[in-house]
Amino acid sequence: MSTDVKTATPSSQDIGQHPNPNGIKLPIYMDNHATTPMDPRVLEEMLPYFMEKFGNAASRNHPFGWAAEEAVELSRERIAKLIGATAKEIIFTSGATESDNLAIKGVAEMYREKGNHIITAVTEHKAVLDTCKHLEKLGYRVTYLPVQKDGLVDLDDLQRAIDDKTILVTIMAANNEIGVLQPIAEIGKMCRERGVVFHTDAVQAIGKVPIDVNKMNIDVASITGHKLYGPKGVGALYVRRKNPRVQLVPLIDGGGHERGMRSGTLNVPGIAGLGKACALAQEEMPQESCKMAGLRNRLKDSIMSRLDEVYINGSWEHRLPGNLNISFAYVEGESLLMGINDIAVSSGSACTSATLEPSYVLKALGTGDDLAHSSIRFGIGRFNTEAEIDYVADRVVETVLRLRELSPLYEMAKEGVDLKSVKWAAEAH
Amino acid sequence: MSYSDKVIDHYNNPRNVGSMDKKDADVGTGLVGAPECGDVMKLQIKVNPQTNIIEDAKFKTFGCGSAIASSSLATEWVKGKTIDQALEIKNTEIVKELALPPVKIHCSVLAEDAIRAAIGDWKKKQQTAKPAEMHAAQ
Numbered sequence: 351m352s353t354d355v356k357t358a359t360p361s362s363q364d365i366g367q368h369p370n371p372n373g374i375k376l377p378i379y380m381d382n383h384a385t386t387p388m389d390p391r392v393l394e395e396m397l398p399y400f401m402e403k404f405g406n407a408a409s410r411n412h413p414f415g416w417a418a419e420e421a422v423e424l425s426r427e428r429i430a431k432l433i434g435a436t437a438k439e440i441i442f443t444s445g446a447t448e449s450d451n452l453a454i455k456g457v458a459e460m461y462r463e464k465g466n467h468i469i470t471a472v473t474e475h476k477a478v479l480d481t482c483k484h485l486e487k488l489g490y491r492v493t494y495l496p497v498q499k500d501g502l503v504d505l506d507d508l509q510r511a512i513d514d515k516t517i518l519v520t521i522m523a524a525n526n527e528i529g530v531l532q533p534i535a536e537i538g539k540m541c542r543e544r545g546v547v548f549h550t551d552a553v554q555a556i557g558k559v560p561i562d563v564n565k566m567n568i569d570v571a572s573i574t575g576h577k578l579y580g581p582k583g584v585g586a587l588y589v590r591r592k593n594p595r596v597q598l599v600p601l602i603d604g605g606g607h608e609r610g611m612r613s614g615t616l617n618v619p620g621i622a623g624l625g626k627a628c629a630l631a632q633e634e635m636p637q638e639s640c641k642m643a644g645l646r647n648r649l650k651d652s653i654m655s656r657l658d659e660v661y662i663n664g665s666w667e668h669r670l671p672g673n674l675n676i677s678f679a680y681v682e683g684e685s686l687l688m689g690i691n692d693i694a695v696s697s698g699s700a701c702t703s704a705t706l707e708p709s710y711v712l713k714a715l716g717t718g719d720d721l722a723h724s725s726i727r728f729g730i731g732r733f734n735t736e737a738e739i740d741y742v743a744d745r746v747v748e749t750v751l752r753l754r755e756l757s758p759l760y761e762m763a764k765e766g767v768d769l770k771s772v773k774w775a776a777e778a779h
Numbered sequence: 780m781s782y783s784d785k786v787i788d789h790y791n792n793p794r795n796v797g798s799m800d801k802k803d804a805d806v807g808t809g810l811v812g813a814p815e816c817g818d819v820m821k822l823q824i825k826v827n828p829q830t831n832i833i834e835d836a837k838f839k840t841f842g843c844g845s846a847i848a849s850s851s852l853a854t855e856w857v858k859g860k861t862i863d864q865a866l867e868i869k870n871t872e873i874v875k876e877l878a879l880p881p882v883k884i885h886c887s888v889l890a891e892d893a894i895r896a897a898i899g900d901w902k903k904k905q906q907t908a909k910p911a912e913m914h915a916a917q
Contacts, residue, residue, distance in 0.1 A: 682817055684843035688782070688790055699817060699843070708817065720814035756796055756847065758821035758839040759814060774813035775896065 376692045378738050382577075382672060382731030383526050383554060384696060388623070389579035389732065395626035396581065399619035407616045408607060418618045425625025429573065432628040433552075434562035435588050441608045442621055445585040446553040448601070449572035450477040450520075452587055452612065453549045456598030457518045457570065458485050461547065465515035471495040471503050471532075472714045474522055478551055482520075491515070500665035501530035501715050509540060518547045523555035523571075527698065527711040527727055528664030529673025531559060538567030547596055553577050553585075557631030558639060558670050563588055569596045575620060579732055580627030584620030587612075638732060642671035645730050645739050650674055652743035657750055659763075663698075663712055663725060672730035677712075677721040680760035681753045686726060689749035693742050698725035720759075720769075782844055783878035789848035794855050797837040799823045807901025809893040818842035818886065820850045822893035824857060824865075826901050831862045838893075845883040849873050849890035862898055 379387065399421055407422045409415025426437040443449045458468060470482050472494045482492045493511045495503050503521060512519070519541050524531050534550055541548035549570040552561055556571075557578035563571060574585040589611065590596045604613025631638075654660050659679035675698075678686065683699030698709030699722070708722035717725075728742070754760040759769060782790070798821075799806045806825050812818040819842065825835040836854035840847045852873055857865045870887035873879070879887055 680841060682842050682846075685790070685847060688787075688844040718815070719817075723814070723817040756793060756839055757841045758810065758819055759841045761798060761821075761839060769814060774815075774819070775811050775892075 374735075374737055374741050378693045378734075378742060380728050380730060380734060380738070380742060381694045381696055382729035382734075383529070383727065384729065385576045385582065386579045386731050387733060388576075388581060389627065389630060391630060392580050392623045392626045396619040396623040399622050403618075405618075407618055408605065418616075421618055421622045421625075422616055425621045425628075428625040428629040428632075429586055430588075432561075432632045433556065433568075433571065433573075433588060434564050436591065438609075439563075439588055439591050441587045441589055441611050442616055442624075443585045443587055443612055444583055444617070445576075446475075446551065446572050446574035447477040449553075449574070449585045449587040450475070450551055451481050452598060452601050453570045453572060453589075454478065454481045454518065454520055455485065455601060456611070457547050457549065457596070458490055459599040460597050461517040465517040467491045467493070467513060467515040467517060469493045469495060469508065469511050469516060469519045469521075471497055471521055473497050473501060473525055473528075473530075473711045474520070475526055475551055475553075478520055478522070495521075497714050499716050500668070501525060501528050501663075501711075502665060502668060503532055503537070505533060505536055505540065508537060512540070512544050512546060516544070516546050518549060520549040520551070523550045523552040523561060524559065524670050525664070525711060526554050527709060528675045528715070529554070529670035530664040531555065531668040531670065533668075534561075534568065535566040541569075542567040554670060557628065557635060558642075558672065560635070563590065569594075570598075573624075575624040575627060578627045578631050581620045581623040584617050584624050586624065639671040642730055642732075645734055645736065646672055646674050646728075648736065649728060649730070649739045649743055650676075652740065653746055656747045661717075661721060663715060663717060663721075674728040674730070675725060676728075677717065677725040678750045679721060679724060680757045680763065681750050682723050683725055685753055686724075686746075686749055689753065690742075690745045693745060695729070696727045698727070699723045785852075785877050786844055786848040786879070789851040789877070790844045793838075793847060793851040795835075795837050795851065795858075796839065798839065799825055799835070799837050804828075804904055805901075807897040807899070807904065809896025809898075809900060811892045811896050812842070812889050814841065818846045818889055820846065820889055820893040822850060822853060822890075822897045824897045824901060826862065828905070833857045833860055833862070833865055842886065842889075843883070845877065845879055846886040846889065848877050849879070849886045850893060852876060853890040853894055857894055862901070865894055866898060868894055 403417040405414030405418040407418040426440045429440050430437045486492050495507050521532050523534050538548050547569045551572045553574045569590045571588040576582040600611050602613050607613050661677045663675040683697030698712050712722040801808050809822045811820050821839045823837045824833045827834050836857050838850040838854045840850045870891040873887035
């Protein structure tokens with residue numbers, strides 16, 4: 351490999367100092383669970399709705415309104431088709447957090463007379479967990495199911511947790527940190543048998559793995575645009591209309607848009623983009639998921655064949671094709687990110703979070719805090735290439751090796767010291 | 780998180796990385812922090828017993844860039860100082876030199892702790908070594 355090739359001129363500080371023989375554009379974006387870049391075909395679909403077709407989809411009396419409404423209804427159909435639903439079952443929102451709030455609070459309030467018990471899991475997104483915590487303050491009872499070492503919910507735990515006061519089970523389809531896919535179909539079946547509404551936060555899964563609301567007995571599902579190469583600020587909620595019909599109390603009252611479940615003038619360009627993103631996903635998912643898994647496996651193999659004491663977090667088998675979450679023992683995550691600063695990824699290290707706590711998802715798996723601090727999440731997406739994967743693997747390996755030389759823990763482990771038995775003079779912070 | 784140029788410089792070119800013989804009577808070793816907290820610093824000093832001057836210092840750190848920079852800087856600062864002078868190094872001076880943001884102040888605290896722990900270890904060795912030397916002299 352040539353080491354003297356000077357390449358692209360990246361904007362941020364001190365990027366581009368590393369050998370880059372393949373003409374890769376730096377920095378590389380590999381954080382596709384945080385957000386995805388928009389597909390140019392999506393942008394193209396959206397553009398007319400900012401200027402020439404600017405109408406309000408609720409304007410029934412003129413062509414401006416009709417054009418907007420047409421775009422909205424096409425989007426509804428495209429989203430519905432991707433998840434096996436009907437267009438009338440799709441409600442537009444501002445994004446995943448609103449969808450999760452509307453689903454959980456809306457069901458909780460609507461079914462309050464039937465019961466006050468909600469079941470979720472400890473590895474859910476904060477949009478679900480914090481909504482549940484809010485409901486606890488209002489007198490609801492919430493069971494937070496633990497997960498197994500591989501990140502999966504134990505179905506027997508769920509079966510035992512459901513009681514005659516249970517009105518809602520909310521379990522995500524795919525985890526945003528470790529990419530683990532929950533047994534949604536089995537959970538859906540169980541909920542249907544017990545007469546409990548089943549909501550799934552499917553934002554990471556939709557467009558990446560097949561989701562079918564009927565085959566999986568999903569009653570309510572959260573969707574967002576920007577995780578599947580669509581725009582930010584737009585999302586949707588699937589709400590089952592029959593067998594059984596699910597009803598929600600709205601969070602936002604007003605003009606009665608979206609069958610009264612979500613008032614507010616529709617974000618037509620965003621909605622058009624979300625629909626197009628779903629249509630593209632529908633068409634390309636089979637090939638794309640193979641490509642993602644191939645790139646992901648290439649990255650994993652390249653790293654793990656050259657480094658020891660690297661641990662995969664969460665189930666390898668039940669996982670999003672583009673997700674790789676690994677811990678590099680003896681190396682702290684933020685320092686690793688600093689060393690690979692021409693690559694955009696995330697870490698479960700406390701130092702990278704606002705709370706100074708390491709990832710609660712990894713802790714729930716029983717990963718020690720030390721390994722949680724050492725974790726990196728790679729989120730491979732539609733636009734990543736093999737050359738980028740190889741570059742990322744090389745940079746990660748060289749940085750981990752360098753930081754291990756700097757690590758007293760690595761030195762102690764090599765000397766045969768059992769790090770678990772050391773009495774650390776910890777400075778609590 | 781954006782880092783100051785000095786933090787980046789210490790991260791890219793850490794000073795005095797390495798280890799000294801822990802058993803050497805003139806070497807003091809400080810090991811502070813805990814893996815669960817995401818920071819462990821090992822700082823070692825080699826002291827001339829005649830002059831009490833720190834003639835060499837080495838470090839290894841598991842932690843974020845600011846932790847690596849704080850300990851790297853600490854080794855630079857203690858070198859050439861007497862034990863008493865080294866004990867006067869305050870974490871606030873490290874914060875100032877590296878322009879650490881508030882969330883990274885604990886890194887500087889840990890570096891100060893590491894200096895004190897290394898000096899403490901060296902002093903302990905001096906006290907336990909003396910009776911042994913006297914014994915040997917007899």
